[in-house]
Amino acid sequence: MALPLASAPREPVAVPAAVRALATDDDVTPVWRNQLGGLTFRLVGAAGTRYVKWVAHGTPELDLAAETARLAWAARYAVVPRVLGSGRDEDGAWLVTAALPGRSAVDPAWKARPDEAARAIGAGLRALHDSLPVDACPFSWSAQERADRLDAAARERLGPIPAVDRLVVCHGDACAPNTLVADDGAPAGHVDLGTLGVGDRWADLATASMSLGWNYAGDHEAAFFAAYGIAPDAERIAFYRHLWNLG
Structure with a gap:
């Protein structure tokens, strides 16, 4: 099984100069590290709370311009961070967003109540899928396009793509930490x-349910699927988890 792609920093983090400049007198706390090299910082000051995503140059997988465009589009239909600014310098690029109410579903308070967290993730994903209009979405997260980006050996291991169950606008990275819970x-x-786009809903369902095992003790998939309102589809779950791990 693949490891989760991000976690809270466990060691001291050097704050990039651009983040220091954005913070001015705000308190700066590193809150998330992506294994591809991205960092997220929380800035707290007199004007409120902001978050800054920062990526070093040379990490093209972390496309903050793509995320900026997707947030701007999705904000018309769903509760997502409001973009406050972005930029780049010789060291990297950054994206500044306003804070949202609620805490990550992997906050210690929710890790201590994993069934409730799993239900919130399932209900939140269903609400997202129901609220984002497929016909108006300019972005794709289709299995075919994702499969086409694999090398030949990985594509052969993946096997045939299942028929689409229901097209939705997928979150694209529906792992547990990316749902906020009141x-x-x-x-x-x-x-x-950053990878939001139209695809089969099982692309999100398979990843979200798989991520429960990375973040909570015990098995909470039943609570997740019940809250979403669907019975598990073993074939599609297996395929989309395999695609996630290969990608």
């Missing part, structure tokens, strides 16, 4: 939409 357990919003 104090009452209701889904409060979504973050990290």
